Amino acid sequence: MEKSIENTWKEGFLKSDALVAPKINNLYNQKSIHITAKFERMAKINLVAIVVFAVIFLLITTYNGLLVLGISWFLILSGLVIVNYRSLKGLNKVNNHTNSYEYLVSFNDWLQNQLSMNRKMARLYYPLLFLTIIIGFWLFDAEGIPLGERLVGEVLYGFPDIYMVNGIPLLAIIFMAVIVGVLFLFGGKIYMLDVSIIYGRIFKKLDDLLADIEELKE
Amino acid sequence: MSILPFSGIIIKLCRAYTNSQEDFEDYFQEVCLQIWRSKENFREESAWSTWVYRISLNVCLTLLKKDKKSSGHFVSDALVAADTEDTFVFSDESLNHLYEAIRQLSEIDRAVITLYLEEKSYQEIGDIIGTNPNNIGVRIKRIKSRLKIILDGKIY
Numbered sequence: 001m002e003k004s005i006e007n008t009w010k011e012g013f014l015k016s017d018a019l020v021a022p023k024i025n026n027l028y029n030q031k032s033i034h035i036t037a038k039f040e041r042m043a044k045i046n047l048v049a050i051v052v053f054a055v056i057f058l059l060i061t062t063y064n065g066l067l068v069l070g071i072s073w074f075l076i077l078s079g080l081v082i083v084n085y086r087s088l089k090g091l092n093k094v095n096n097h098t099n100s101y102e103y104l105v106s107f108n109d110w111l112q113n114q115l116s117m118n119r120k121m122a123r124l125y126y127p128l129l130f131l132t133i134i135i136g137f138w139l140f141d142a143e144g145i146p147l148g149e150r151l152v153g154e155v156l157y158g159f160p161d162i163y164m165v166n167g168i169p170l171l172a173i174i175f176m177a178v179i180v181g182v183l184f185l186f187g188g189k190i191y192m193l194d195v196s197i198i199y200g201r202i203f204k205k206l207d208d209l210l211a212d213i214e215e216l217k218e
Numbered sequence: 219m220s221i222l223p224f225s226g227i228i229i230k231l232c233r234a235y236t237n238s239q240e241d242f243e244d245y246f247q248e249v250c251l252q253i254w255r256s257k258e259n260f261r262e263e264s265a266w267s268t269w270v271y272r273i274s275l276n277v278c279l280t281l282l283k284k285d286k287k288s289s290g291h292f293v294s295d296a297l298v299a300a301d302t303e304d305t306f307v308f309s310d311e312s313l314n315h316l317y318e319a320i321r322q323l324s325e326i327d328r329a330v331i332t333l334y335l336e337e338k339s340y341q342e343i344g345d346i347i348g349t350n351p352n353n354i355g356v357r358i359k360r361i362k363s364r365l366k367i368i369l370d371g372k373i374y
Contacts, residue, residue: 015309
């Protein structure tokens with residue numbers, strides 16, 4: 001039979017061991033390192049972005065006479081950053097494992113704890129952020145009178161028989177209470193939505209990789 | 219989307235760019251890793267296989283450049299292949315000769331001939347290496363002639 005280039009290629013691979021895939025033991029280690037390093041990097045950038053935002057927001061609100069709003073947001077966001085920064089430091093403890101699978105499982109456990117903690121915190125800080133917006137604008141100085149009192153005055157002028165509680169229309173209190181309640185109930189879900197936008201791809205990679213290694217183990 | 223159905227051609231491509239089993243394993247591993255890393259960037263503008271081969275080729279070419287740089291001097295592809303001792307030994311002697319010859323081709327020609335021998339269409343070869351598919355046929359003819367000269371009658 002003619003030894004053409006095409007035949008040599010076809011038959012050569014059929015006859016020889018040239019198609020044996022090499023062992024790629026280290027591949028999963030590299031993938032694991034890539035995922036966790038990427039997550040750590042993104043988380044740090046995220047925390048820095050929150051700090052930068054808090055500072056800029058504080059400056060803008062102070063400049064515009066909304067000092068209470070600026071300080072409140074600054075304190076809430078700073079608390080959030082401190083808690084998460086400390087938690088991120090705990091990631092170093094995850095690093096003591098013999099193989100990439102154990103490492104990834106520990107990392108995933110750490111991540112789930114982190115998410116659960118932040119979900120709980122979100123149920124508090126979303127309503128708090130909302131309330132500080134209301135209080136901040138309520139206390140905003142509108143030509144010598146706090147904006148809230150001025151608005152209540154306007155409302156009373158139009159609806160003199162409106163029901164008031166401690167100088168605030170009851171309807172406004174109910175409206176705020178409903179929003180605070182909704183934010184409390186769905187704070188965790190809103191947080192997860194927020195997280196999935198930023199970290200969704202990396203979480204999917206982590207799940208895929210764990211599933212991959214588990215399948216290999218089986 | 220798995221690379222498993224294409225692992226054969228990835229192996230063949232990696233072998234075309236490496237001279238030793240050790241290098242081959244490094245290249246293969248890096249290709250797998252890079253495909254996995256950039257999997258989410260796949261936009262279905264091309265076939266999955268085309269995309270996999272394109273990444274494989276890019277990784278091989280990048281690693282080859284790195285290897286050349288680390289060797290500290292510039293030499294032509296043909297000289298690199300000819301001067302470096304080939305430590306691959308397959309059980310099929312003709313395949314050994316063919317691979318030795320392929321490694322003496324230019325970087326892109328190695329990919330073109332490998333893809334051609336894997337029966338990829340001119341269109342797909344063009345898509346993978348990023349050139350006009352109309353020129354692929356002529357290029358393959360030229361590569362085959364060169365291979366025959368290098369093989370010096372061992373393969374026709």
